[in-house]
Amino acid sequence: MELVQQAPSSVSGGALALHQGGAIHTPSNGEYLTFRLGEEEYGIDILKVQEIRSYEQPTRIANAPDFIKGVVNLRGVIVPIVDLRLKLGCATAEYNGFTVVIVLNVKNRVVGAVVDSVSDVLELNREAIRPAPELNASSVDTSFIMGIGSVSERMLILIDIEGLMSSAEMGLMDSI
Known part of the structure; x- marks a missing residue:
């Protein structure tokens, strides 16, 4: 799979700090790995990505939430696998040849995220x-959305993947 570098679009406006779920996210210039979940396109900070692998059936863990598909052995490291479609409430999609696992390094912990497909790397x-957009916090959790990126006709939902994967609800990391 080849990742393609694209130039950023020119959109006018100033720097901003985004307020979501009580947290302040300050997006900065950077590169984002883009991927699809259903019909939507998302982006995460490329610096959190360790590698991209084809999907393999993980070993299921008893009593784990539905969005935690199980674990895989990645060169001697046991890696939990999270299906972002289920975690983010997207329509369920079939696992196929395009389904991949984005292996992330979050707070010195390796975690895998299942996505429908990887698109490219954008600056x-x-x-x-x-x-x-401001949404009713009681019905929609937007605390992990850093913002909406615009590139030509595309809109990317930028996810704070470190915040999402290290949240207490995920249960993947100890509270610090």
Whole structure:
């Protein structure tokens, strides 16, 4: 699979701090790995990505939440696998040849995230990132959305993958 570098779009506007779920996210110029979950396109900080692997059936862990598919052995490291479609409430999709696992390094812990497909790597500047829309916090958890990136006609939902994977609800990491 080849990842393609694309130039950022030019969108006017100033730097901003995004307020979501009580946290302040300050997007900065950077590269984002883009991927698809259903019909939507998402982006995560490329610096959190360790590798991209084809999907293999993980070993199921008893009593784990549905979004934790199980664990795999990655060169001697036992890696929990999270299905982001289930975690983010997307429509269930079939596992096929495009389904991949993005292996992440989050707070010195290796975690895998199942996605429908990986698109490319995009460089976004601050002006290309807008705040996520305000939604009723009791019905929709937007605390892990850093903003919406605009590139030409595309809109990317930028996810704070470190915050999501290290959240207490995920149960993957000890509280610090």
